Amino acid sequence: TDISTHILDQRMRSPVYNASGVMCRETTELEAVRHSDAGALVSKSCTLEARDGNPEPRYAATPFGSINSMGLPNHGYRYYLDYAAHYDYTDKPLFISISGLSLADNLHMLDAFQRLKRPLLPEVNLSCPNVPGKPQLGYSFDDMATALTAIHAAMDIPFGVKLPPYFDISHFEMAAEIFNRFERLKFLTCINSIGNGLVVDTDSETVLIKPKNGLGGIGGDYVLPTALANVNTFYRLCPDKQIIGCGGIGAGEQVFQHILCGASAVQVGTRLWEEGAGLFTRLNQELVAIMQRKGYQCLADFRGKLCTL
Numbered sequence: 001t002d003i004s005t006h007i008l009d010q011r012m013r014s015p016v017y018n019a020s021g022v023m024c025r026e027t028t029e030l031e032a033v034r035h036s037d038a039g040a041l042v043s044k045s046c047t048l049e050a051r052d053g054n055p056e057p058r059y060a061a062t063p064f065g066s067i068n069s070m071g072l073p074n075h076g077y078r079y080y081l082d083y084a085a086h087y088d089y090t091d092k093p094l095f096i097s098i099s100g101l102s103l104a105d106n107l108h109m110l111d112a113f114q115r116l117k118r119p120l121l122p123e124v125n126l127s128c129p130n131v132p133g134k135p136q137l138g139y140s141f142d143d144m145a146t147a148l149t150a151i152h153a154a155m156d157i158p159f160g161v162k163l164p165p166y167f168d169i170s171h172f173e174m175a176a177e178i179f180n181r182f183e184r185l186k187f188l189t190c191i192n193s194i195g196n197g198l199v200v201d202t203d204s205e206t207v208l209i210k211p212k213n214g215l216g217g218i219g220g221d222y223v224l225p226t227a228l229a230n231v232n233t234f235y236r237l238c239p240d241k242q243i244i245g246c247g248g249i250g251a252g253e254q255v256f257q258h259i260l261c262g263a264s265a266v267q268v269g270t271r272l273w274e275e276g277a278g279l280f281t282r283l284n285q286e287l288v289a290i291m292q293r294k295g296y297q298c299l300a301d302f303r304g305k306l307c308t309l
């Protein structure tokens with residue numbers, strides 16, 4: 001049973017790896033993912049300068065997932081640039097998440113990474129903050145088109161984007177129309193956390209996290225249906241791009257479902273935060289067991305073959 005996959009021409013022995021933001025801010029964490037059974041690794045979204053992020057508590061596990069308002073804590077792009085400069089690319093693919101506070105910052109960082117002349121894979125976080133008072137880039141279609149036009153013009157290496165969840169069919173169509181303009185935009189990672197949820201503790205009658213009056217991105221079991229809808233819809237609307245699934249993965253079954261919906265690889269956030277890097281070994285084993293039960297030899301036997309009624 002072969003669970004290997006490729007993103008562009010880069011082979012992954014397993015289709016499963018970490019989601020940006022989890023187990024990837026420190027080089028020690030990146031190395032833990034690299035030494036695990038994950039098929040790749042992605043770094044914490046970086047900004048031009050290092051950031052402490054928001055006051056704690058800023059992450060909380062909940063009965064069916066998690067809530068977070070980390071506030072982009074990271075060591076600044078140079079720290080991840082150094083990791084990418086010395087990385088052994090024959091091992092497993094390295095994705096670099098970029099979340100500049102402005103288009104100029106994104107262009108500066110992306111240029112620095114492409115000047116390394118290494119096969120790293122940039123993942124531009126479109127949940128990055130836009131001008132205050134405007135929706136995030138991923139929800140401001142004109143600004144998103146402007147930013148991607150500038151990024152595509154500046155990038156001569158392939159890159160991807162990390163997308164917020166969409167819910168309205170017209171938004172899927174408008175977003176896909178924009179992404180399909182850009183040939184070197186080669187992969188779409190769907191989805192980021194579902195924004196600005198609120199989790200309340202009944203006994204204390206209090207929110208769980210300190211920032212933003214307790215509002216934060218929701219991950220975990222709660223988001224699986226939305227994640228699968230985004231994976232499958234962009235899989236159908238953007239046939240020239242690969243889809244990386246993210247959201248609601250806690251067992252091999254959800255890895256299977258994401259790939260059935262069209263994902264070429266999948267990322268795990270909440271479950272990885274809660275379980276640690278041994279998770280990848282478990283998910284790989286559970287995926288193999290499902291494939292064996294169904295008689296599939298490789299991921300291509302079922303990728304994108306979701307049946308409709």
Ligand SMILES: CC(C)(C)CCc1c(C(=O)O)[nH]c(=O)[nH]c1=O
Pocket residue numbers: 021045068069070071072073099125127128129192193217
């Ligand atoms: C939400 C932002 C702080 C604007 C970007 C970083 C980010 C964070 C974060 O650092 O709070 N959390 C997420 O679940 N997704 C993200 O993309």
